[in-house]
Amino acid sequence: MAKLAFLGLGVMGYPMAGHLKAAGHEVCVYNRTAAKAEAWVAKHGGTSAATPAAAAEGAEVVFACVGNDDDLRAVTTGPEGAFSGLEKGAVFVDHTTASAGVARELGAAAAEAGFGFIDAPVSGGQAGAENGVLTVMCGGEEATYAKVAPLIDAFARSCRLMGPVGSGQLTKMVNQICIAGLVQGLSEGMNFAQKAGLDGAAVLEVISKGAAGSWQMENRGTTMLAGKFDFGFAVDWMRKDLGICLAEANGNGASLPVTALVDQFYKDVQKMGGGRWDTSSLIARLQD
Structure with missing residues (x-):
């Protein structure tokens, strides 16, 4: 069993760290709000530290x-950051959805200091983290990835190395670009069904078995129709992610017209007070 640390105990990190502890590893956690780290230790065991370096x-x-x-x-790399506490030969695995640029920046700093770095953003949301069935997209060297892949399996259903450092973040951008278009299409479809006087639930049951079917339809269609959005992946987070996608596209020349439009639709939802609503709340702006 390995000696591990986990930094950040939000809605994703809290259960992910828990899965590592449940797998039998020695886990020390850090969270900016110390009370959450203490609560995690009370629930899962392990230890907590006052700083990332510790x-x-x-x-x-x-x-x-x-x-x-x-x-x-x-x-x-900040004051009392983890890089100052890592020993040569260790590995830092970042599950944050961040820019490919910061992944490359930190990967270079890690290499210079003599330890490995893997950028490994995840997909699957809070439910995926809690149930240990996340999809993990990784960037880094093959030998470094091989060291951490068995550990990631504690909270992942699927994990794959996509290329050098930064490739995980780029793959997550593709994921978010695809989701944005799917959710907008589903929102328009469900709103159309309601306006047309159809039984929305019956529509979902029929079309989900055909070419229109998707994870979003299976998991968000019914709650869309019910106007329930107090769960899931927040609009604020999605706008952060789409901002990263649009900035990267501006640099590599990719055209993202639908993504840019849906980003503005999410801005409308924020103006409605839905910053913490699930991303499926796009339908709300059509019904407002």
């Missing part, structure tokens, strides 16, 4: 799942 001390692998590029820099 959590990383002596760890073979350090995992992180924080909010954005700035949060990630704070827990890695």
